[in-house]
Amino acid sequence: MNKKEQAPIKNKLKILPNEPGVYKYFDKNGVILYIGKAKNLKKRVRSYFNKKQHENQKTKILVSKIWDMNITVVPTEIDALLLENSLIKEFKPKYNINLKDDKTYPSIKITNERFPKIYSVRKTIKDGSTYYGPYTNTKLMRIVLELCKKIYPIRNCNYALSEKNIESKKFKVCLEYQIGNCKGACEGLESEEEYMESISGIKNILRGNLKEVKDHLKRKMEIAASKWHYEDAEKYKIKLDILTNYQSRSTVVNPRINDVDVYNIAQNERYAYINYLRISRGIIIQSRNMELRKKMNESSEELIETALADIKNSDMSTETSEIIVPLTLSVSFKYTIPQSGDKKKLLDLSYKNAHLYMREKTNQYEKLNPDLKKERLLNTVKNDLKLKALPLYMECFDNSNFQGSYPVSACVVFRDGKPSKKEYRHFNIKTVEGPNDFASMYEALTRRYTRLIEEQKPLPQLIIIDGGKGQLSSSVRALKDLNIYGEVAIIGIAKRLEEIFYPEDNLPLYLDKKSETLRIIQHMRDEAHRFGITHHRNQRSKGTLLSKLTEIKGIGNESATELLRAFKSVSRIKKTPQADIARIVGPAKASIIQTFFNDQP
Numbered sequence: 001m002n003k004k005e006q007a008p009i010k011n012k013l014k015i016l017p018n019e020p021g022v023y024k025y026f027d028k029n030g031v032i033l034y035i036g037k038a039k040n041l042k043k044r045v046r047s048y049f050n051k052k053q054h055e056n057q058k059t060k061i062l063v064s065k066i067w068d069m070n071i072t073v074v075p076t077e078i079d080a081l082l083l084e085n086s087l088i089k090e091f092k093p094k095y096n097i098n099l100k101d102d103k104t105y106p107s108i109k110i111t112n113e114r115f116p117k118i119y120s121v122r123k124t125i126k127d128g129s130t131y132y133g134p135y136t137n138t139k140l141m142r143i144v145l146e147l148c149k150k151i152y153p154i155r156n157c158n159y160a161l162s163e164k165n166i167e168s169k170k171f172k173v174c175l176e177y178q179i180g181n182c183k184g185a186c187e188g189l190e191s192e193e194e195y196m197e198s199i200s201g202i203k204n205i206l207r208g209n210l211k212e213v214k215d216h217l218k219r220k221m222e223i224a225a226s227k228w229h230y231e232d233a234e235k236y237k238i239k240l241d242i243l244t245n246y247q248s249r250s251t252v253v254n255p256r257i258n259d260v261d262v263y264n265i266a267q268n269e270r271y272a273y274i275n276y277l278r279i280s281r282g283i284i285i286q287s288r289n290m291e292l293r294k295k296m297n298e299s300s301e302e303l304i305e306t307a308l309a310d311i312k313n314s315d316m317s318t319e320t321s322e323i324i325v326p327l328t329l330s331v332s333f334k335y336t337i338p339q340s341g342d343k344k345k346l347l348d349l350s351y352k353n354a355h356l357y358m359r360e361k362t363n364q365y366e367k368l369n370p371d372l373k374k375e376r377l378l379n380t381v382k383n384d385l386k387l388k389a390l391p392l393y394m395e396c397f398d399n400s401n402f403q404g405s406y407p408v409s410a411c412v413v414f415r416d417g418k419p420s421k422k423e424y425r426h427f428n429i430k431t432v433e434g435p436n437d438f439a440s441m442y443e444a445l446t447r448r449y450t451r452l453i454e455e456q457k458p459l460p461q462l463i464i465i466d467g468g469k470g471q472l473s474s475s476v477r478a479l480k481d482l483n484i485y486g487e488v489a490i491i492g493i494a495k496r497l498e499e500i501f502y503p504e505d506n507l508p509l510y511l512d513k514k515s516e517t518l519r520i521i522q523h524m525r526d527e528a529h530r531f532g533i534t535h536h537r538n539q540r541s542k543g544t545l546l547s548k549l550t551e552i553k554g555i556g557n558e559s560a561t562e563l564l565r566a567f568k569s570v571s572r573i574k575k576t577p578q579a580d581i582a583r584i585v586g587p588a589k590a591s592i593i594q595t596f597f598n599d600q601p
Contacts (some may be wrong), residue, residue, distance in 0.1 A: 014044040037084040085309035098293035109131030132206040152198035209278025255282035259321040264350035274307035275354035289357040384517040398466040398528035409444035410532030438474040445478035468494040
């Protein structure tokens with residue numbers, strides 16, 4: 001606050017009211033930095049300047065730039081929420097959530113004119129027309145449009161059907177009338193009252209109020225039958241059957257759930273994705289997805305409230321009897337957080353839609369910028385494993401031996417979530433006799449990190465040990481002996497159930513079998529196993545070849561090793577002239593080797 005001793009905001013902080021409202025922060029140049037809402041302006045605004053430590057770096061930077069402020073007092077919290085949303089859209093401040101939605105999906109439009117038309121549009125404009133949607137499933141939208149037109153034939157022409165034009169017989173019916181898709185309002189064959197009755201029925205279908213439409217058609221059918229107009233009664237019966245069939249396919253929950261709005265959220269480090277569903281008599285009549293770019297590490301509560309305000313401010317907003325959300329909000333209007341039953345099913349369905357939208361947008365961004373995929377992947381690993389640091393550099397260890405012979409340990413390195421094969425290392429275990437996995441792991445980690453420390457190279461953010469509690473305990477002991485335990489996160493993975501073990505914790509972590517974090521750990525474990533097995537086989541093979549050569553009296557391990565290094569195999573040594581062998585081990589040993597192979601059958 002020292003930097004702001006002369007700032008106008010200093011005096012304004014003293015006279016803030018204890019009422020709901022909206023506040024705007026400005027920098028020295030009068031540019032709006034941030035717009036916020038508050039249940040209590042005095043408490044909320046002062047909280048920015050009373051804190052010694054802010055929740056995150058972005059808030060700290062924001063506060064350092066605030067020079068001036070103005071406020072708007074409103075009657076209720078919901079008014080504050082709606083005003084904040086409108087102002088953010090108008091001014092687009094740097095530190096506020098950036099909201100985008102899926103309005104490119106089509107909606108159904110009922111035009112604002114005499115004898116209205118109905119058709120699909122991509123853009124909604126405030127021209128007095130009524131909109132329903134958007135429909136993320138265009139096939140469903142076409143089915144709904146077709147249903148409306150089957151039950152209520154209406155015009156699709158562009159004639160200006162004023163009373164004067166119809167009376168003067170300015171227009172003639174077209175082919176649409178001849179095939180039964182229109183009732184000929186242009187020639188006065190259908191009255192405006194009859195036409196608007198059809199429009200009312202269409203609106204009921206689009207709102208999901210199918211009971212009213214069915215009751216209306218049933219009455220018409222009964223009246224026609226009572227007058228012996230059986231052909232007309234049959235037409236109403238067909239329409240009633242079409243509607244009943246549609247309803248049986250469309251009802252997603254209990255038809256008694258009516259006039260309900262549902263919101264749910266899926267999110268990653270950078271973005272939040274909100275899905276909104278409008279339910280009428282158990283049927284989804286409206287669906288919308290919103291993408292919110294996080295700016296200040298906003299809470300899930302704030303993100304949902306932003307989306308809710310945007311829907312309330314939109315041209316498609318309607319009154320609702322109930323709002324269903326997944327968490328507690330700081331607003332005063334009534335909402336429900338269901339734990340079971342049909343309403344919980346709706347909440348789950350909304351989450352599914354939000355999650356699918358998140359996947360769709362994430363894939364789009366990651367194709368354009370592969371670094372985003374890396375960042376998301378590493379953040380996922382960090383969050384799933386509850387790490388303190390982003391695991392940009394990880395190492396994994398695995399042991400291999402054959403009945404205690406030729407024990408080796410492999411270390412594989414992953415950087416930015418991908419293998420860095422040039423940094424892979426293997427260790428021929430030197431201090432362990434017999435099959436002792438725990439001691440082998442201790443030696444491998446001690447040798448690996450002793451060298452990194454001596455060479456002053458950075459340590460990994462995460463070490464993964466292929467094995468259970470025993471191998472992990474030995475590894476932890478190695479890190480403690482090197483005084484680096486606590487600097488590096490370390491976990492173990494047991495093969496059978498893919499359990500993740502933490503030091504000093506008896507309860508394992510079970511990751512989702514489809515999770516990206518488990519896939520990376522498994523990839524590292526499999527790489528370490530492959531790399532270790534390959535080196536182990538080479539060692540065994542080399543040991544077998546050495547033993548064949550050392551069977552020759554007068555040839556020791558050193559000479560045998562030099563020969564294999566030069567000629568690669570025993571069969572090649574057999575075929576090599578004595579003079580060439582002599583250049584490697586001298587004439588005397590070359591003669592012994594040649595005599596040995598010549599004497600063999």
